Amino acid sequence: MSTIINIENLSKTYHRDAEELQVLKSINMQVENGEFLALMGPSGSGKSTLLNMIAGLDTPTSGKVTICGSELSQMNESQLAGWRSQHVGFIFQFYNLMPVLTAYENVELPLHLINLSKEERDKKIRLALNLVGLPDRMDHYPNQLSGGQQQRVAIARAIVTDPSIIVADEPTGDLDRKSAEEILNLMVRFNKELGKTIIMVTHDPHAAGRAHIKKHLDKGTLNGA
Amino acid sequence: MKLPLNYSAKSLFVRKTTTIVTIFGISLVSFVYAAVLMLSGGIKETLVQTGSPDNAIIIQRSSITETTSSLTRDHANILKSYPGIARNAEGRLIATPEVMVIVNLKKKDSDDMVNAPLRGTETNVFDLRQNVKLIEGRMFTPGTSEIVVGAAARRNYEQCKIGDKLFFGKREWNVVGVFDAGRTGFDSEVWGDTEQFMQAFRRPLYSSMTVKLTDQEAFENYQALADNDKRLRVDVKQEQQFYADQSENIAGFIRILGTVVTTIFSIGAIIGAMITMYAAVANRTREIGTLQALGFSRKSILLGFLIESSLLAMIGGLIGLLVASGLSQFSISTVNFDSFSEMEFRFSLTTETITNVLLFALFMGFSGGFLPAVRAARLKVVDALRSV
Numbered sequence: 001m002s003t004i005i006n007i008e009n010l011s012k013t014y015h016r017d018a019e020e021l022q023v024l025k026s027i028n029m030q031v032e033n034g035e036f037l038a039l040m041g042p043s044g045s046g047k048s049t050l051l052n053m054i055a056g057l058d059t060p061t062s063g064k065v066t067i068c069g070s071e072l073s074q075m076n077e078s079q080l081a082g083w084r085s086q087h088v089g090f091i092f093q094f095y096n097l098m099p100v101l102t103a104y105e106n107v108e109l110p111l112h113l114i115n116l117s118k119e120e121r122d123k124k125i126r127l128a129l130n131l132v133g134l135p136d137r138m139d140h141y142p143n144q145l146s147g148g149q150q151q152r153v154a155i156a157r158a159i160v161t162d163p164s165i166i167v168a169d170e171p172t173g174d175l176d177r178k179s180a181e182e183i184l185n186l187m188v189r190f191n192k193e194l195g196k197t198i199i200m201v202t203h204d205p206h207a208a209g210r211a212h213i214k215k216h217l218d219k220g221t222l223n224g225a
Numbered sequence: 226m227k228l229p230l231n232y233s234a235k236s237l238f239v240r241k242t243t244t245i246v247t248i249f250g251i252s253l254v255s256f257v258y259a260a261v262l263m264l265s266g267g268i269k270e271t272l273v274q275t276g277s278p279d280n281a282i283i284i285q286r287s288s289i290t291e292t293t294s295s296l297t298r299d300h301a302n303i304l305k306s307y308p309g310i311a312r313n314a315e316g317r318l319i320a321t322p323e324v325m326v327i328v329n330l331k332k333k334d335s336d337d338m339v340n341a342p343l344r345g346t347e348t349n350v351f352d353l354r355q356n357v358k359l360i361e362g363r364m365f366t367p368g369t370s371e372i373v374v375g376a377a378a379r380r381n382y383e384q385c386k387i388g389d390k391l392f393f394g395k396r397e398w399n400v401v402g403v404f405d406a407g408r409t410g411f412d413s414e415v416w417g418d419t420e421q422f423m424q425a426f427r428r429p430l431y432s433s434m435t436v437k438l439t440d441q442e443a444f445e446n447y448q449a450l451a452d453n454d455k456r457l458r459v460d461v462k463q464e465q466q467f468y469a470d471q472s473e474n475i476a477g478f479i480r481i482l483g484t485v486v487t488t489i490f491s492i493g494a495i496i497g498a499m500i501t502m503y504a505a506v507a508n509r510t511r512e513i514g515t516l517q518a519l520g521f522s523r524k525s526i527l528l529g530f531l532i533e534s535s536l537l538a539m540i541g542g543l544i545g546l547l548v549a550s551g552l553s554q555f556s557i558s559t560v561n562f563d564s565f566s567e568m569e570f571r572f573s574l575t576t577e578t579i580t581n582v583l584l585f586a587l588f589m590g591f592s593g594g595f596l597p598a599v600r601a602a603r604l605k606v607v608d609a610l611r612s613v
Contacts, residue, residue, distance in 0.1 A: 057518060057606050078522050085520025092610070096515040100235035112229055113520045157519075
């Protein structure tokens with residue numbers, strides 16, 4: 001397997017007034033293509049910040065983040081936005097669907113950033129919604145769906161562009177146990193069958209248990225497990 | 226890549242009440258603006274249509290209107306002697322010296338008196354003004370106290386039906402006919418025999434002379450002859466230009482007044498749109514963060530919010546226009562500032578007005594939406610995603 005994520009000496013410091021807050025301290029980490037990694041740690045340990053770095057949402061204070069061969073720390077904001085649209089799928093704790101758009105239109109959103117014909121777009125959306133088991137909910141708005149169904153739409157949106165990496169920030173944090181299990185099953189399936197590399201931040205040891213690798217962050221320092 | 230249009234359009238109606246109130250505000254301002262433009266447009270149209278393209282009007286030099294101008298009989302004879310004047314079927318020159326007098330007549334269904342324009346003319350006036358047609362009764366007989374009235378005059382003044390009698394110039398005048406001059410200033414006039422009016426009002430002088438010329442070249446020659454004739458001190462103008470100049474004063478006044486009022490109103494509407502859009506940005510911070518995370522650029526988010534506020538304004542503008550278009554059914558009567566006489570006209574909805582009103586609405590939406598859109602585009606993705 002090849003290395004898809006390579007992090008070298010990554011540090012992140014926030015400045016609040018005169019105070020300096022070092023959230024990540026000299027992180028070194030490699031993730032192989034096709035891995036399912038769980039990032040755990042107490043609140044404020046820096047796991048979401050690390051996830052944001054991997055997803056290209058935030059830039060490091062020092063160090064290098066190389067993902068799919070691109071060094072993110074060298075990119076400007078609009079290059080990062082373009083890179084994200086091609087390489088990263090997002091799953092959020094609160095689903096982050098657009099309430100005014102139907103399930104179909106929500107899944108369609110990231111495809112607007114790629115040059116595709118209407119027919120190709122339609123094919124991809126239907127396929128993604130089929131994969132998450134919601135072919136009959138395409139015209140439903142988020143408020144007409146249960147939490148678990150909304151998260152499945154969000155997963156369909158994350159995979160529809162066929163990204164290399166899926167980042168998931170507490171994907172089961174807002175769900176009941178049964179729905180959480182369904183979501184984790186889907187993630188495991190996409191990891192196995194579609195070969196997606198998944199980085200998941202979670203508090204839940206049960207959820208983390210479904211990943212191949214668990215890494216713990218504590219006070220900005222990484223401890224492998 | 227830009228945000229899908231259906232996202233902007235649908236988001237507009239998430240907060241129905243504020244959106245509807247904002248649209249109402251914008252439509253109100255657009256209505257007022259449209260009404261003002263239709264009003265000034267209507268006046269201009271009426272006055273410009275009053276003139277015929279082939280006609281030239283001759284008035285005393287430096288006079289703005291016919292009522293303040295005087296020409297002697299000698300002047301009229303000189304002006305008739307120049308070449309280039311067209312002739313009618315019987316071979317007579319189409320050149321009519323006229324006298325304009327303003328009299329007080331009673332307004333219909335009211336106790337108000339209005340300044341009605343009287344025009345002393347000749348019976349061959351229809352050769353000169355081919356857009357004017359007798360629609361009822363007959364033409365006045367020269368040398369008698371007979372008069373004919375315009376259709377708008379009959380609608381707006383008392384005692385203007387055929388068989389009625391009007392009293393002015395210390396005499397009684399019999400209404401014997403009604404003419405239709407379309408949407409022109411003539412339609413509000415009362416016409417009688419020039420010589421009779423001059424006697425009744427003890428006015429030895431004509432007010433103006435109107436001639437029909439054979440072509441454009443003839444006009445230029447005619448104008449040059451009159452300008453260089455030492456016996457005369459007159460201005461020769463194309464009739465349409467003469468009335469267009471008159472319309473500039475009153476239509477321009479209404480347009481300026483209306484624009485000032487609309488501009489003040491529009492500040493309110495812009496602030497309304499701004500509040501609505503700021504609220505939209507505040508309520509959708511996490512949505513904006515998500516869009517940024519998915520890869521939509523700051524520019525596309527800025528554009529998305531600008532499109533949203535522009536849509537809001539366009540709906541308002543269209544509603545305002547639609548309501549204003551109903552005004553074109555009405556005709557109103559007002560005083561022509563230049564001649565101080567009554568004139569009836571309609572609100573006129575032109576493509577220019579439609580374009581101006583929609584552009585103005587768009588401007589309101591754009592101005593109101595710009596700062597909120599900048600705020601949306603400048604949100605930091607990490608912070609926006611954390612927003613509740």
